[in-house]
Amino acid sequence: MPLATQNARPPAIYLPLSGQQAEGPEFILSLGKIRRAVEASVYWRALEAFVRAEAQLMEFSRLTADWDSYEAEPPNATARECAAQILGILRTSNLPPTRVVPSSEGGVGICFVNGEAYADIESLNSGELLAVMYTGTEEPHVWEITQNEESIIEAVEQIRGHLTS
């Protein structure tokens, strides 16, 4: 059999849109419907939050010394790798962070906000892991997390309880 016949594309099973149809009101409306469905989906919102958090974490490898104008050290590989591990655990636990930010102490912070409730896990360049949670101006609860999966999962569950209480 000639090669050209072997590689021939099968006939299309969809109708190609003309440029005019692609910009038409029906097409725009259907895009809007898809967008609203995604926004209404808890699953998709969580997935978006994790994708955003992982992208933010990757950006930190490009930070240089004095990134905050107060001589802060950029997050080093130790802090970034540990933060990536925590993000993996958060994904499994289905607790998306509100934001991932560099810490002025040198490290990475994974932050959670729900109204007046705030919490973060800070992965420091020194290898230490610290967590804090508080509501409004109530006394903050601060603790050190041992760097193993069990301790991180325990901290994640404490934070989940704090955010939903």
Add this chain to the structure above:
Amino acid sequence: MATLLPERPERMYQRGRPEDQEFGLVELLYRRYLRDHWIEGHFSDLGFRFPRQSLNRQKYSEPEDVLLSDEGTYHVGYGVLEFFVSDIPTRLQAPGTHVFVFFPKHVPKALNYAHSELWCDTEQQTGSYVEPSSIIKKLLRAKLSQHVSIRIIASA
């Protein structure tokens, strides 16, 4: 990002003025911040650092002065936050550690007379800066962040 600023206000020059360690409890302290650290109405403790965190005191400055560097550049996009001297926890202790005391210290610079630092010492008053434990540092940063107000909104 920094850009050239036309002129430094006269109030910022030290011009031989001495240190002034008298801080009023309702005196404000100013600091630059980045938009990233303002999260859904909360200033994150992750925007604070040790040791000797730089601040400008209200008695001798305006909030926007912290946006000027010693090199004559302007920190574009940064915001300015503020908190009262009385918001600094004066005494903190974690189980099994010293009692640490915190206070603002006026450390004037030739081009920024209002420059101050957040200092830490033990209760026995060594007279030197003492680095607190990680837990105490985190606790202090969290307590300060609970009292922060935004004076100039960051855009960067």
